[in-house]
Amino acid sequence: MNKKRSITTLLPSLLAVTILTIIVSTTVLVVSTTLSTNNNNNHHLGAVASSSLIPSANAQTTGNNNTTTSPVGGGNATSAALDCSTIPPKIGAKAVSILNPNREVCDIVILRESPQIKGHNGTILNKFLAINSLVEVTPAPPNITATIKTTPQSPSNPKVIAMGEFALLQTELKPVLKAMVRSDWNVTAVHNHPILEEPDMIFVHWDALGDLNSITNQTKGA
Numbered sequence: 411m412n413k414k415r416s417i418t419t420l421l422p423s424l425l426a427v428t429i430l431t432i433i434v435s436t437t438v439l440v441v442s443t444t445l446s447t448n449n450n451n452n453h454h455l456g457a458v459a460s461s462s463l464i465p466s467a468n469a470q471t472t473g474n475n476n477t478t479t480s481p482v483g484g485g486n487a488t489s490a491a492l493d494c495s496t497i498p499p500k501i502g503a504k505a506v507s508i509l510n511p512n513r514e515v516c517d518i519v520i521l522r523e524s525p526q527i528k529g530h531n532g533t534i535l536n537k538f539l540a541i542n543s544l545v546e547v548t549p550a551p552p553n554i555t556a557t558i559k560t561t562p563q564s565p566s567n568p569k570v571i572a573m574g575e576f577a578l579l580q581t582e583l584k585p586v587l588k589a590m591v592r593s594d595w596n597v598t599a600v601h602n603h604p605i606l607e608e609p610d611m612i613f614v615h616w617d618a619l620g621d622l623n624s625i626t627n628q629t630k631g632a
Contacts, residue, residue, distance in 0.1 A: 500623070547571070586614065
């Protein structure tokens, strides 16, 4: 009888402890979920905040001098054999060096300042990377260097692999294709990016092998 009374007496306490345990567990779960969500949001916000619009061709930024800012994965944007900041002047005043997460590749944007390209909703598209020309250059590995018969390999004029995309007015397509054929470049794609833009544009992907000076001079010629 006393045992029954003892158990009966303890039941409210046991029930209270069980309820308290459930409340604490639920609170911990909610807090953990909230922290995880915040961390994910902060990650995405950081990615957005770290991105930037195309710099002005006259702006002096770390993007122009790819030697001081560490990209994803460590290192800097100066390639093992290329100083990315020296390439834009070889191409022209509207060329700007931007950071590539792969430190062996130099990325050069060639800005189109005129004419203004207007999107279907009236947005001026020139400020977006996707509407400008891009040239990417990386040192050629030894097995490819031997096949490039232009000028002797030198530190100031290394053999390179180049890839890029030219953002052209449709009226510019034919002369640029002719220049690319003369330079023995490979045309790998011709397509549109936006639609209903004014004036009409067309985009040409290409790749090429050669010494750095020849590639940059041919880029100017195109």
